[in-house]
Amino acid sequence: MTERSTVNQRVQIGAESTIGTAVAANKLLECFTWTMGINADIADYGATGRKYDTIREENTEWVDLTVGGPLDYNGVIYLLNGSMGAVSAAAANSSATAKAWAFNPPVSGSIAPKTYTVEQGDSVRAHKVAYGLFNSFGYNATRKAVTISAKGIAEPISDGITMTSSPTAIALAPVFGKQINLYVDTTSGGLGTTQLTRAFLFDYMFDGIYGPFWPLNRATPGFTGHVDLKPKTTVKLKVEADATGMGFLANLQAGTTLFLRVDALGAQIASDGGGGSAAIFNEFQHDMAIKIGKPSAFSDEAGIFAIEWEGLVVEDPAWGKAQTLTVTNLITAL
Numbered sequence: 001m002t003e004r005s006t007v008n009q010r011v012q013i014g015a016e017s018t019i020g021t022a023v024a025a026n027k028l029l030e031c032f033t034w035t036m037g038i039n040a041d042i043a044d045y046g047a048t049g050r051k052y053d054t055i056r057e058e059n060t061e062w063v064d065l066t067v068g069g070p071l072d073y074n075g076v077i078y079l080l081n082g083s084m085g086a087v088s089a090a091a092a093n094s095s096a097t098a099k100a101w102a103f104n105p106p107v108s109g110s111i112a113p114k115t116y117t118v119e120q121g122d123s124v125r126a127h128k129v130a131y132g133l134f135n136s137f138g139y140n141a142t143r144k145a146v147t148i149s150a151k152g153i154a155e156p157i158s159d160g161i162t163m164t165s166s167p168t169a170i171a172l173a174p175v176f177g178k179q180i181n182l183y184v185d186t187t188s189g190g191l192g193t194t195q196l197t198r199a200f201l202f203d204y205m206f207d208g209i210y211g212p213f214w215p216l217n218r219a220t221p222g223f224t225g226h227v228d229l230k231p232k233t234t235v236k237l238k239v240e241a242d243a244t245g246m247g248f249l250a251n252l253q254a255g256t257t258l259f260l261r262v263d264a265l266g267a268q269i270a271s272d273g274g275g276g277s278a279a280i281f282n283e284f285q286h287d288m289a290i291k292i293g294k295p296s297a298f299s300d301e302a303g304i305f306a307i308e309w310e311g312l313v314v315e316d317p318a319w320g321k322a323q324t325l326t327v328t329n330l331i332t333a334l
Contacts, residue, residue, distance in 0.1 A: 008122040012167045013078060013132075015334040016115045019225075020155065022130035025119040027334070028167040031075035031174065032148070035066040036120060036129065038157055060214050061221040063129045065118070065152040071139050072148075073173040073266055073282040073329045077101045078116070079150045080325065081334060082134035083209055086114035092328050098270035098280040099332055103325045107315045110228050111209065114334065118154065119163045126163045129154035133212075133226055138205035141262070143177040149205075153212055155222040173282055173329065175264045182237075183261040188319040191287050192261045198245065200301045201238035201308070202262060204286070208232050233313035233323070235260070235290060241298060241307040248309045252292040257316055262286040269330050280328065288323035289316040 011034045012025035041060040046053035067079065080103050081087065089099035105111060116132035134152040182196045209231045212223035237260075239245035251258060266282030293310035300306065315322045 002124050004122070004124045008124075009120055010122065010163075012119040012164055014117040014119075014164070015078075015081075016117055016130070019115045020131040022117045022128070022158075024164045025117050025128065026164055026167050027078075028169040029075055029078065030169065031072035031172055032067050032069040034118070034120060035068075036118075036127075036154075036157070037064040037066070039064050058221060060223070061156045062212065062223060063154040063157050065129075065132060065134070065150075065154055067134075067148070067150040067152075069148065071141075071146045071175040071264075071284065073175060073264075073284060073327060074170050074331055075173075076148065076284065077327050077329070077331060078114075078334065079134055079137050079148065080327065081114040082116065082132070082152065083113065083137035083150065083206060084325065085111040089332055092270070092280050093272045093278065095270045095272065095280055097330055098328060099330065101327045101329070101331075103327075104321060105206075105323060107320075107322055113210065119161065121161075121163055125159075126161050127157050127159045128161050128163075129157050131155040131222075133210055135210040135226075135229075136205070136207045137209075138203070138207070140204075141177060141180050141202045141264075142200065146175045146177055146180065146264070153223070170331070173266060175266065175284060179264045179266055181261075181263050181265075183263070185259045185261075186256070188259050188287075188289070188316060191259050192263065196237075196239060196244065198240035198242060198304070199237060200240075200304070200306060201236065203236040204234075204262070206231055206233045206313075233288075235288070235311040235313065236308055237311060238301065238306055238308040240301070241305050245307055248292050248295070252294070252309075255291065257314065258290050258292065258311075259316075259319075260288050260290050260311070269328075283326070283328040285327075286323070286325045288313045289319060289321075290314065 014025040092098040272278040290311040296308040
């Protein structure tokens with residue numbers, strides 16, 4: 001008997017046209033690690049005067065999704081379309097090949113996410129889930145590694161399936177720490193002007209975006225739909241405790257709104273299609289308005305006396321948004 005080897009478990013994904021309706025998982029997404037966990041709400045019952053329960057009934061069932069691994073210029077758009085809302089690719093600087101995926105999570109009103117059918121397995125055995133919904137997305141950047149973390153839920157698992165044949169592999173395009181610059185400015189118009197040259201760590205988390213609901217309906221053990229929640233969006237920034245790094249204390253004391261940009265610039269992928277010769281690169285550019293929170297205790301960072309500041313991503317009325325994120329790559333559609 002051929003064993004089901006962990007190393008052979010590949011993941012394929014398909015963007016659902018109708019939320020919760022399974023589709024062929026025709027894209028092979030190899031940049032991330034995926035963990036699926038079957039979860040359930042179970043009730044136990046026993047007779048009065050008896051030491052042991054006699055009945056166990058499953059009330060609800062779902063699958064927890066956990067995604068990790070390196071931040072990837074190509075793969076990340078699948079997580080962002082799910083967490084920040086579905087968008088379509090547009091030409092980057094009039095290029096015929098390079099695409100810009102612009103995500104602008106609304107400050108009011110519903111987010112319309114892209115949901116996915118996800119298949120996992122190999123030729124020995126495989127399973128799939130529909131209504132794959134990402135309700136959390138974050139990333140962490142240091143000079144040594146840039147990683148993502150995402151969590152989601154899906155409908156009950158379908159086991160013993162045959163995986164979609166001949167999927168299209170999404171090219172690997174990892175983000176490296178050496179490609180990232182951080183900028184902090186005092187106005188939205190100045191975004192990307194003032195670089196933080198002594199930043200050692202940046203951590204971002206967009207969490208609690210959606211929640212499932214289970215009405216009384218015996219037709220399905222899974223959740224029927226989802227609703228928008230009030231997400232918590234936070235950052236952490238570890239910097240040298242020099243004049244610049246300690247300047248955040250005045251921002252905390254005054255309640256100042258700052259404008260932060262994370263910009264990763266990768267390999268050249270195209271040239272300007274508007275008659276120019278300017279190069280277009282893989283890019284991950286994340287702008288956000290933040291309020292500084294309490295710092296950590298002072299600590300050492302490879303010999304540098306450092307401090308870590310918390311931040312809360314906030315709506316800035318003059319800017320008209322809280323955050324915006326644009327990914328430039330060669331992916332034309334999900």
